[in-house]
Amino acid sequence: MCGICGILATGEADFLVEKTTLDRMVQSMAARGPDGHGTWWSSDGAVGLGHRRLAIIDLSDHGRQPMSNEDGTVWVTFNGEIYNYRELRRELEASGHVFRSNTDTECIVHLYEELGERVVEKLDGDFAFAVWDARRRCLFLARDPLGVKPLYYGWIGREFVFASELKAIITHPRFRRQIDDVALYHYLTFLAVPAPWTLAEGISKLRAGESLTVYLDGRTTIRRYWEPLPRENDCAPNEWDERLQDLFDRAVSKRMLSDVPVGVLFSGGVDSTLNAMSFAEIAGQNPVRAFTVGMRASRYSDESTFAEQIARVLGLEWYKTELTESALREMMGPQGDLVERQDEPLADPVCAPLHLVTALARENGTVVLQAGEGADETLCGYDGYRRWMSRHSSLWRPLSALPRVLARLGYHALMQSPRHVDRKIADVLLRRSQGKEFFISEAVGYYETEKSPLLSQEYRQRVRGLDSYEVVAPYYARIREACPRATFLQTLTYIELSLRLPELLLMRADKIAMSNSVELRVPFLDRALVEFTLSLPESFKLRDGVSKEPYKRLAARKLERRLRVPLAEELGKTPKDVFYRRKKGFGAPIQDWFEGPLGNDMRDLMKEQQVDLSRYFDLDQIAACLDRRMANENQAFQMWVLYCFMRWKYRYGF
Numbered sequence: 217m218c219g220i221c222g223i224l225a226t227g228e229a230d231f232l233v234e235k236t237t238l239d240r241m242v243q244s245m246a247a248r249g250p251d252g253h254g255t256w257w258s259s260d261g262a263v264g265l266g267h268r269r270l271a272i273i274d275l276s277d278h279g280r281q282p283m284s285n286e287d288g289t290v291w292v293t294f295n296g297e298i299y300n301y302r303e304l305r306r307e308l309e310a311s312g313h314v315f316r317s318n319t320d321t322e323c324i325v326h327l328y329e330e331l332g333e334r335v336v337e338k339l340d341g342d343f344a345f346a347v348w349d350a351r352r353r354c355l356f357l358a359r360d361p362l363g364v365k366p367l368y369y370g371w372i373g374r375e376f377v378f379a380s381e382l383k384a385i386i387t388h389p390r391f392r393r394q395i396d397d398v399a400l401y402h403y404l405t406f407l408a409v410p411a412p413w414t415l416a417e418g419i420s421k422l423r424a425g426e427s428l429t430v431y432l433d434g435r436t437t438i439r440r441y442w443e444p445l446p447r448e449n450d451c452a453p454n455e456w457d458e459r460l461q462d463l464f465d466r467a468v469s470k471r472m473l474s475d476v477p478v479g480v481l482f483s484g485g486v487d488s489t490l491n492a493m494s495f496a497e498i499a500g501q502n503p504v505r506a507f508t509v510g511m512r513a514s515r516y517s518d519e520s521t522f523a524e525q526i527a528r529v530l531g532l533e534w535y536k537t538e539l540t541e542s543a544l545r546e547m548m549g550p551q552g553d554l555v556e557r558q559d560e561p562l563a564d565p566v567c568a569p570l571h572l573v574t575a576l577a578r579e580n581g582t583v584v585l586q587a588g589e590g591a592d593e594t595l596c597g598y599d600g601y602r603r604w605m606s607r608h609s610s611l612w613r614p615l616s617a618l619p620r621v622l623a624r625l626g627y628h629a630l631m632q633s634p635r636h637v638d639r640k641i642a643d644v645l646l647r648r649s650q651g652k653e654f655f656i657s658e659a660v661g662y663y664e665t666e667k668s669p670l671l672s673q674e675y676r677q678r679v680r681g682l683d684s685y686e687v688v689a690p691y692y693a694r695i696r697e698a699c700p701r702a703t704f705l706q707t708l709t710y711i712e713l714s715l716r717l718p719e720l721l722l723m724r725a726d727k728i729a730m731s732n733s734v735e736l737r738v739p740f741l742d743r744a745l746v747e748f749t750l751s752l753p754e755s756f757k758l759r760d761g762v763s764k765e766p767y768k769r770l771a772a773r774k775l776e777r778r779l780r781v782p783l784a785e786e787l788g789k790t791p792k793d794v795f796y797r798r799k800k801g802f803g804a805p806i807q808d809w810f811e812g813p814l815g816n817d818m819r820d821l822m823k824e825q826q827v828d829l830s831r832y833f834d835l836d837q838i839a840a841c842l843d844r845r846m847a848n849e850n851q852a853f854q855m856w857v858l859y860c861f862m863r864w865k866y867r868y869g870f
Contacts, residue, residue: 218281219248219268219730220293220367221379222346224355225261226434233257233264233375241377241384242266248295248380248730251275256282256291262432263348263355265293270733272297272474272584278317285325286314289350292328294321295380296343296365297737299470304338328356336427336441340470340743344422346378355430361442362590362741363424363718366726370419376430381559381727385419386868393870394418397678400832400861404662405684407563407857408720415560415861415870424718442743444713446699446706449751456756459748461770467742468494468586476583479505481573481736482532484523486597486764486795487588490771491739492532493778495586505582506532509573511539511805526794530778537576539569541805545813547571548863557731561864562724563661563857565806570724574732585734589721590741593712594749596705596757597764599798605704605754624649631665639663639850652685653692657716661857670858675832691715705754713746768795806852815842818855821862829862 221241223233235257242253249268257264267281282293298304301320304327309315313326320341328335328347333356335347342364347356357378359367369378372388379385386393399413412420422428425442451459468491472478480495482488488506496504506527510520520536527534547554547568558567577585592598618626627645630638643663647653664683668676691711695702702710722738729736739745749757752766759765772791810818819842822835829835838858841851864870 218270218295219245219380219384220295220344220346221245221266221384222264222293222348222355222377224263224376224430224432225374226376226430226432227374233261235264237388238264238266240387241379242268244384244387245379245381247733250733252280254280254282256284258348258350265291265346265348267293270583270730270735272476272735273320274318275475276317279319279321281321283317283319283321283325285329290325290328291348291350292321292325292345294324294343294345296341296345296360297471297473297735298323298339298341298343299473300338300340333427333429333439342737342741344380353432356427357422357430358427358441359422359424361425361743362444362713362738362746363722364726364738364741366723367422368414368419369422369428370416372418374434382414382416382419383556383559383868386416391416392418393868395832395865395870397675398682401667401679401682402684402687403561403563403861404667404857405660405664406657406687406716406720407659407661408723409560410687410715410719415864424714443694443698444710444746444750445695446702446710447747447751449753453756456752457766457769460745460766463742463745463748464490464739464767464770465494465498467739467745469498470742471584471586471737471739472498474584477505477581478584478586479507479577479582481585481587482506482508482523482527482534483588484508484519484526485588486768486771487591487740489526489530489795490767490774491586491588492530493771493774494739496530496532496778497774503531503533505577505580506534507573507577507580507582507585508534508536509539509569509576510536511569535576535580537572539572541809541812543572544568544809545817548814548817548859555860555863555867557728558724558860558864559727560723561860562720562727563860564659564720564724565856567724567728570728571732574729574734574736578732578734583734584737585729586737586739587725588740589725589738590717590746591767592764593709593717594740594746595752595764595767596709596754597767599763601705601708602758602763604708618648620649620651639666647685652689657712659716659720661854666854670834670837672830672832672834674830688715703754705757706750709750762796771795806856807849810842810852810855814859818842818859818862821859821866825862825866828865833858 223238225233238255242255245268249270251271252269253267255266265282271279282291284291298320301323304323308326315322324345327338336358343360344365344367345358349356357367366380368382368385372390377385377388394417395415396413396417399409399415403409409415411423414421426438426440429437480488480492482492492504492506508520508523524534546552554567554571557571623645627649630642688711691714695707695710725736772795775791822829
């Protein structure tokens with residue numbers, strides 16, 4: 217994984233790409249590539265490409281980028297890993313292509329010569345890259361199918377710019393730092409800015425599975441070449457478990473491809489333990505490096521002790537760090553850099569422990585880590601998914617048939633009730649009264665009715681009529697068009713894999729890990745594995761009524777084979793007890809944080825940026841929320857959403 221950037225002078229350009237500007241963009245992403253950097257300019261000065269290198273495959277100078285074909289008509293700057301590059305290389309060499317390195321990067325160059333923009337259809341990997349095609353006089357950009365790697369782009373005057381990080385683009389001397397009102401409004405709901413928006417007005421980001429072509433005359437074309445739509449299953453039901461295991465083991469094996477040390481993020485839960493066990497089986501006798509983060513002095517459960525026990529049973533080379541309140545204050549406070557590491561605001565408290573544990577890995581010489589992102593989204597692993605499915609049949613489906621006028625009356629009656637209001641039911645009633653479908657996601661900051669009280673009158677006028685339903689509506693329309701008989705869970709999975717997973721979870725994984733010069737790989741999001749899970753029925757994903765049951769069963773089988781002593785002697789549990797227990801996830805004590813120095817820091821931010829922030833928020837309303845004890849975790853989480861934005865705005869001068 218690396219950092220890429222570039223500039224293309226479009227239109228009737230009478231200027232050249234400024235080398236100092238490109239150099240500045242490259243330098244801003246130093247953490248993404250501590251092992252070297254490079255730039256290349258076309259002879260006519262119309263295009264420049266930049267690269268930061270994190271050396272993982274072929275550590276020699278032959279792996280330097282930007283990289284070209286034999287005659288210099290195709291140039292690439294590439295971020296990511298192509299796991300089938302050896303097979304591709306053999307095919308390309310048989311067709312007469314000559315290679316000068318042992319890198320996966322060079323395969324993209326020659327494969328593009330053969331296939332042009334269809335190159336993305338042959339690549340098995342996680343990637344974001346840009347190809348300059350001197351023959352067609354165009355720039356081709358692509359983001360991998362699941363969105364593991366980010367890619368930003370936009371126009372600054374007549375210059376088309378792109379980069380792995382937003383902060384690289386805003387270093388451009390002619391970029392005007394202006395917040396996008398629409399993007400901010402959607403951020404409040406989704407905890408991250410959904411593609412194609414960014415908080416920087418005029419800058420966009422490619423969606424997962426999307427490609428973009430830019431021509432010298434300024435024309436652009438965008439194509440979504442892959443989508444997480446339901447698939448047809450091509451094997452018998454009695455073969456599903458075996459097929460799942462085979463595809464998962466292959467996914468882990470692919471992601472061990474490296475010329476530097478590889479380890480795993482380890483919580484002791486289903487996903488990380490399954491990952492570690494498959495890794496160990498493939499690696500043979502070498503102990504697997506495993507990295508864990510715990511929570512000290514928290515009223516939330518800290519499962520790092522359990523992780524240590526599982527690590528000992530598995531014989532892992534185990535490392536641990538801890539997130540304390542003082543460490544969080546240091547990261548998020550006036551002198552902290554967690555927001556800078558995020559690049560865009562990512563209102564997920566997991567960014568803090570992820571920073572600590574990836575820093576721990578790098579300190580111990582581990583450059584690549586495998587992680588568990590995507591397992592829950594593909595095999596119905598969240599308890600929330602099961603609740604929504606139950607409510608869909610017992611409550612939401614009947615509500616969707618309710619006359620709109622009755623839905624509106626029900627909504628107003630619910631909002632005037634003195635009792636606690638169920639936010640989701642209120643949103644469902646409101647959506648029904650407007651003739652819309654309800655929004656389903658595992659993470660929501662503010663529903664529509666919750667935004668208005670905290671927004672300033674000026675901002676409410678600027679976004680009048682805007683509704684974050686507009687973000688999800690195209691996904692509903694698309695899956696209805698492509699799969700009219702899609703089930704509720706298939707619809708939910710399609711939206712989660714298109715929106716929340718790439719723009720929040722994977723963006724978080726990329727930005728935080730790469731800020732510590734660590735590459736995070738996600739075997740559960742292997743394309744072949746995901747396509748297989750998209751073909752499986754709900755009865756298999758929720759076998760015996762258990763969320764993510766196929767992965768739990770696979771993990772239990774692997775653990776039974778690996779035990780050197782009876783597990784009951786070590787943990788007092790059977791393998792099934794370990795993996796079929798209730799999912800806890802990572803709980804951050806946000807209420808505690810805001811009742812301490814973090815709340816004071818937010819007050820200071822509002823005072824220091826009072827004039828600017830008043831263009832968006834009712835600061836008196838927010839201050840009142842801070843001053844009274846927050847009634848529940850949800851209120852504290854909503855404050856966190858605002859705090860992350862305020863600190864980002866202050867840091868980057870928007």
